[in-house]
Amino acid sequence: MTEAMTKKDIPTKGAILQRDRETYAIAPHIPGGFTDTATLRKICDVADKYNLALKITSAQRIAMIGAKEEELDAIWSDLAQNPGAAIGLCVRSVKVCPGTQHCKRAVLDSASLGLKLDRIYHAMELPNKMKMGVSGCLLSCSESGVKDIGIVGHNKGWRIFVGGNAGPRPRLGEMLVDNVQSEEEVLEIVAKVVDFYKNDPQQGRIGKLVEEMGIEAFRAKVLGTAAAAAGSAK
Numbered sequence: 001m002t003e004a005m006t007k008k009d010i011p012t013k014g015a016i017l018q019r020d021r022e023t024y025a026i027a028p029h030i031p032g033g034f035t036d037t038a039t040l041r042k043i044c045d046v047a048d049k050y051n052l053a054l055k056i057t058s059a060q061r062i063a064m065i066g067a068k069e070e071e072l073d074a075i076w077s078d079l080a081q082n083p084g085a086a087i088g089l090c091v092r093s094v095k096v097c098p099g100t101q102h103c104k105r106a107v108l109d110s111a112s113l114g115l116k117l118d119r120i121y122h123a124m125e126l127p128n129k130m131k132m133g134v135s136g137c138l139l140s141c142s143e144s145g146v147k148d149i150g151i152v153g154h155n156k157g158w159r160i161f162v163g164g165n166a167g168p169r170p171r172l173g174e175m176l177v178d179n180v181q182s183e184e185e186v187l188e189i190v191a192k193v194v195d196f197y198k199n200d201p202q203q204g205r206i207g208k209l210v211e212e213m214g215i216e217a218f219r220a221k222v223l224g225t226a227a228a229a230a231g232s233a234k
């Protein structure tokens with residue numbers, strides 16, 4: 001077996017082995033996809049220095065592709081940025097739409113909530129990968145319906161879905177609770193979901209757990225009987 005054939009992802013350096021089985025892609029963490037010109041200039045300068053290709057990803061990051069293994073440390077040092085959690089069994093960067101900070105259709109401040117979730121959960125290790133998306137209105141530009149935990153703002157509050165995913169066996173999330181009035185309450189509910197899921201011995205995506213339990217039983221277990229009976233926070 002040649003050395004190239006034995007190469008693998010290097011999670012500690014946020015490095016994903018590429019199709020050539022020789023070079024790596026890295027992706028700096030860009031919370032919510034909100035960035036600034038200085039950060040983008042730095043990414044461009046480093047890409048030029050190390051001859052890296054750039055790809056804007058579906059996770060609202062910029063992948064820097066073609067890095068040599070021996071240059072990974074120097075690249076991260078030059079970037080002076082943290083890796084995005086793009087591989088492994090952990091919470092990926094939270095997908096966030098512009099919300100009331102920019103979008104004329106927004107009802108609730110998805111950027112504020114999404115960035116809070118990102119600060120709490122990004123890279124947290126769990127039984128499987130977990131994706132979250134927060135959208136500021138029912139148009140759901142952050143694809144909240146196919147996230148493990150998806151959150152959507154509407155006129156009566158926040159709606160929280162659980163158990164969605166894309167991938168080879170796509171699954172729509174199911175409504176866990178609706179009309180949640182505050183970001184704090186959303187954070188409390190998400191914490192309960194994550195706490196419950198942490199102990200899942202089967203290590204599948206959370207959608208598998210929801211499917212096996214049924215959403216009613218899942219809701220009752222995670223939120224308690226009263227919330228389960230009401231089916232909503234209000």
Ligand code: SF4
Nearest residue numbers: 097103106136137141
């Ligand atoms: S989900 Fe709604 S608020 Fe967010 S970007 Fe789309 S249209 Fe705007």
